[in-house]
Amino acid sequence: MGTRRQLEGLPEDADLRRADSLAREIFSDVANKWALLIIEALGDRTLRFSELRDEVDGISHKMLTQNLRMLERNGLLDRRIHPTVPPKVEYTLTGPGRALRTTIDAMCAWTHRNLTHIEASRNRFDT
Amino acid sequence: MGTRRQLEGLPEDADLRRADSLAREIFSDVANKWALLIIEALGDRTLRFSELRDEVDGISHKMLTQNLRMLERNGLLDRRIHPTVPPKVEYTLTGPGRALRTTIDAMCAWTHRNLTHIEASRNRFDT
DNA sequence: CCGGATCCAATATGATACTG
DNA sequence: CAGTATCATATTGGATCCGG
Numbered sequence: 001m002g003t004r005r006q007l008e009g010l011p012e013d014a015d016l017r018r019a020d021s022l023a024r025e026i027f028s029d030v031a032n033k034w035a036l037l038i039i040e041a042l043g044d045r046t047l048r049f050s051e052l053r054d055e056v057d058g059i060s061h062k063m064l065t066q067n068l069r070m071l072e073r074n075g076l077l078d079r080r081i082h083p084t085v086p087p088k089v090e091y092t093l094t095g096p097g098r099a100l101r102t103t104i105d106a107m108c109a110w111t112h113r114n115l116t117h118i119e120a121s122r123n124r125f126d127t
Numbered sequence: 128m129g130t131r132r133q134l135e136g137l138p139e140d141a142d143l144r145r146a147d148s149l150a151r152e153i154f155s156d157v158a159n160k161w162a163l164l165i166i167e168a169l170g171d172r173t174l175r176f177s178e179l180r181d182e183v184d185g186i187s188h189k190m191l192t193q194n195l196r197m198l199e200r201n202g203l204l205d206r207r208i209h210p211t212v213p214p215k216v217e218y219t220l221t222g223p224g225r226a227l228r229t230t231i232d233a234m235c236a237w238t239h240r241n242l243t244h245i246e247a248s249r250n251r252f253d254t
Numbered sequence: 255c256c257g258g259a260t261c262c263a264a265t266a267t268g269a270t271a272c273t274g
Numbered sequence: 275c276a277g278t279a280t281c282a283t284a285t286t287g288g289a290t291c292c293g294g
Contacts (some may be wrong), residue, residue: 017194022245022246023242024184026238026242027160027164027234031163032160033154033155033159036158048256048266049256049257050256057151060255060288061256061288062257062286062288062289063286065258066159066287067258072252073249074245074249075244075247075249081256085294086255086256087255087257089255089256089257096237100234102233106229106233107158108150108154110227111154111157112150113226114153114210115146115150115153118149118153118202118223120202120204121200121201122200122202125202127199167275176275176277187267187268187269188269189266189268192276192278193267208276211275212274213276215276216276
């Protein structure tokens with residue numbers, strides 16, 4: 001493991017640092033309320049922009065487009081434009097997107113399993 | 128399932144709505160970069176405030192306290208104050224906190240598994 | 255219908271100074 | 275050392291208008 005590293009300088013360290021900062025960047029993109037809710041809402045369906053806006057409760061036009069662009073850029077969803085009039089744009093999770101969704105599912109399940117514990121803790125704390 | 132509901136009015140619906148809005152609230156608290164990174168950094172260790180600040184790369188004093196308070200309020204971590212001088216405060220994940228951590232672990236693993244796919248997708252998109 | 259651009263308000267965040 | 279308070283700044287988010 002350390003051999004090549006010693007011969008060639010510090011390329012492995014540099015690679016690791018680059019990978020880490022990239023991982024952190026991706027994490028910062030993905031680990032936000034709207035992105036996670038969008039992925040969860042999409043599931044394994046194919047939805048139009050307006051359908052997504054209806055599904056994700058409380059999201060604004062702007063946040064939806066912004067996050068959809070970001071998720072598309074990161075390859076988590078496909079954006080398919082139908083050249084009709086009026087235009088029709090459909091979104092579908094990609095393989096990696098669906099994989100991430102299963103972890104979000106786990107998070108949602110966790111939330112529901114712990115609703116009462118959390119509510120109780122909040123009441124205790126707020127006094 | 129619908130019987131009691133019809134007899135008593137709509138209590139189950141009301142309960143469900145309340146549970147949903149609570150779930151959403153909790154999700155909004157937890158699904159943010161700093162909260163997730165703090166939980167992940169803590170793992171099953173017990174760390175002091177200053178140790179956590181060192182572990183969570185780039186977090187500010189303020190964001191750390193703010194998120195620690197929030198996580199404590201939601202019962203995801205314990206805050207133990209040692210009445211010494213200088214003061215010493217230690218943080219540990221609770222049961223629910225540790226359970227949530229396993230889902231965050233999955234998310235981190237996903238990130239690393241998909242680094243190259245995502246980087247490639249980004250490069251494609253940015254042209 | 256989709257989504258970009260703009261303007262404006264609200265909020266998040268960082269730096270700093272101060273207290274027990 | 276841990277935490278609060280304050281202020282300045284940056285970022286987010288919402289409303290709205292316009293163009294393809």
